[in-house]
Amino acid sequence: xxxxxxxxxxxxxxxxxxxxxxxxxxxxxxxxxxxxxxxxxxxxxxxxxxxxxxxxxxxxxxxxxxxxxxxxxxxxxxxxxxxxxxxxxxxx
Numbered sequence: 255x256x257x258x259x260x261x262x263x264x265x266x267x268x269x270x271x272x273x274x275x276x277x278x279x280x281x282x283x284x285x286x287x288x289x290x291x292x293x294x295x296x297x298x299x300x301x302x303x304x305x306x307x308x309x310x311x312x313x314x315x316x317x318x319x320x321x322x323x324x325x326x327x328x329x330x331x332x333x334x335x336x337x338x339x340x341x342x343x344x345x346x
Contacts, residue, residue: 262302269295 269291276287 265298269298
């Protein structure tokens with residue numbers, strides 16, 4: 255996931271360049287484009303937050319699966335021990 259960090263820097267740099275370019279335009283056009291640039295920045299931020307919370311969800315699910323597998327393994331071992339004990343008892 256290291257690639258997304260580079261994209262972030264590129265995005266911020268391009269946005270900064272864009273805002274600087276917009277600043278050189280006549281006032282009427284400038285207002286509209288500055289609003290668009292702000293909206294773009296806001297959308298980008300929301301997208302980043304969404305990606306982050308998705309990442310957290312994925313990590314949580316992974317952890318849950320690990321615990322379930324661990325639990326399953328423990329249960330399986332207990333069952334085998336019980337079966338052995340029962341077998342030993344019945345063979346006496």
